[in-house]
Amino acid sequence: MDKKQCNTSQDPEVRKGPWTMEEDLILINYISNHGEGVWNSLAKAAGLKRTGKSCRLRWLNYLRPDVRRGNITAEEQLLIMELHAKWGNRWSKIAKQLPGRTDNEIKNFWRTRIQKHIKQADQQQSNSNSEINDHQASTSQVSTMAEPMETYSSPCYQGMLEPFSTQLPNIPDQSSCCTNDNNNYWSMEDFWSMQLLNGD
DNA sequence: AACAAAGACAACCGCGAGTTC
């Protein structure tokens, strides 16, 4: 049997792309009633025209009641950077050290925020040290970052930590940053409140 | 006000590991 078949079905019935609120509700209702199970069967049993894989991802990254959404705090940023230095791109491993955060969220955070800063810092560094450190400044660490930072000698990481660490005294309250500042997200807490009220 | 570029996030894909039969 072709492994790909279970992942990328040719079935035109299989939906792709952004999840609708209705699909989210179906998935939440099904899991709250039956629990998590074999995802492919779950998708079918729940009546969702999605792959099991898609359902799993949606549940883990977005719908789970313990998922924390919203800004990553300075404290978390520091922790991510420390753990990335230790383990490299082991996002799921890093995510386990950050309760409520998903590997996908951390991965995206790293790519969009931290790599940008590294790139900038690296450019500044290479500009100032271009004559001295040609071989260091021209490494490909920004493009992949696939290895633990401990293997890198670039001083840009040192500079990276400072802006975050200086923010530490002003770490915002996590509960407020996750709810009040994200009006464009509909709250999963609402769903779970509804579930509780419905006695499900 | 309209458009383009950049940023941020959600979702998909391919692959390897683990499990079941």
Add this chain to the structure above:
DNA sequence: GGAACTCGCGGTTGTCTTTGT
């Protein structure tokens, strides 16, 4: 023992939003 199947991970792409011109 090995084929079939599922799960989980990391990389990549697509889409929506925000910002700048």
